Amino acid sequence: MLKRLMILAALLLPSTVWAEERFITVASTTSTDQSGLFGHLLPLFQRDSGISVRVVAVGTGQAIKLGERGDADALLVHDRAGEDKFVAEGFGLDRRDVMYNDFVLIGPSGDPAVVKGLASVGEAFKRIAAAKAAFASRGDDSGTHRGELRMWKAAGVDVKAAGAGWYRELGSGMGPTLNTAAGMNAYVLADRGTWASFKNRQSLAIVVEGDKTLFNPYGSILVNPARHSGIKAADAQAWHHWLTGPKGQAAIAGFKIDGEQLFFPDAR
């Protein structure tokens, strides 16, 4: 029945709705999309190539899953370990560095764990755990969440053992997590791009930044066309090469919010 439904739907919908343009689907993260980076890059790429890019913005974990199922033609994500696994398992090809930004530790103005201005995020995490100050975690297997878990581990804090209480796993995207953190005056690890474009800050502000463990690199990966039929390999490759080539790299460097550069190109 579903098949018949779909044919009916196809007949009913004017074809202009999904205009027969040349496009690829890129699975990426909320951090790149919500900061407005894609809004800046995609028109430039389309002008250069005639290919439009449809971005599905989800967490890095889900983006990689979309790639495994062949539902995207390329990925732009940030979890090096997950990316390498994706390529090693044969789902992806040609992982390349694209750019980096950094995470920032955000906290309430009261700063109950007294971490403001610390140079080390590890020390800040230790103090937050010792003070049992509220911490809002993404908890959604995103790149930021995976990065945050690595930082807790490095700080020697076992958040799984922390119980419910101060460490709160929200299972949400970056924006909703910031909204919730603002509501409950919690500390939260965020990527700088989402933070820069986030509007509902209430009493939240950056408390720790600049530590090199907060480095957050993004990689572009092609989805292996051999795994599924229908992958637009050639057009995806054009995007992949543009993004990591001089034009894409210049476009990334040129993206600013309030005069602040948010992503730093680092393709080799």
Add this chain to the structure above:
Amino acid sequence: MKMLDLSAACSTAIALVIGLDPQMLDIVRLSLLVSGSAVLLAALIGLPLGAMLALAEFPGRGVLVVTINACMGLPPVVVGLAVYLLLSRAGPMGRFGLLFTPSAMVVAQTVLVLPIVAALSRQVVADLWEEYGEQLRSLGAPRPVVMATLLWDGRFSLLTAVLAGFGRACAEVGAVMIVGGNISGVTRTMTTAIALETSKGDLPLALGLGIILIGLVTVVNAAVFLVGQAARRRMG
């Protein structure tokens, strides 16, 4: 929510409507098109299905009726996930390339709306059958004619059933988010745009879009109400 936020939301909504922001018009158009198509499909299948369930006697009918009634509460996220697995390139219908298109959203919303239309129209027709069954039976009308007659007699109540389905389709975000992907300019609807703006912390814009969505649904309902009244009056 502070008063300030609410008034900011209202002025944002007004500015969006007055400015006829082209991006917003696209979103509104897509929302109405997707939900409208889903409701149309659901009505084409659901009305006869409901009438059939009200009139036909067959073993297992009770189970089917309960199942359809229960499906009125299908969680949109689950329907979205099921349709995603079906349309994914790794899924059975992947080769049609429908994932992340408006068609995929229509399919998901049709699945959500169909039980509502079928269950409510079954009730309407069953009630009418109780009232006029004797008469129709004595006329010896064949079943398809009885079905058509009762559906026509119940058209005003059935319109409400269809509107309930439309409300469900317009309001849901879980299914269209998963199968549509909330792609800017392609599959972004009112509800996914509201979810997006909320996650960006732009609460006035999110609420402003919400106000517009409620306004749209109200306009559609008012139009149907007026048409219904005019029709009723003409019939005396």
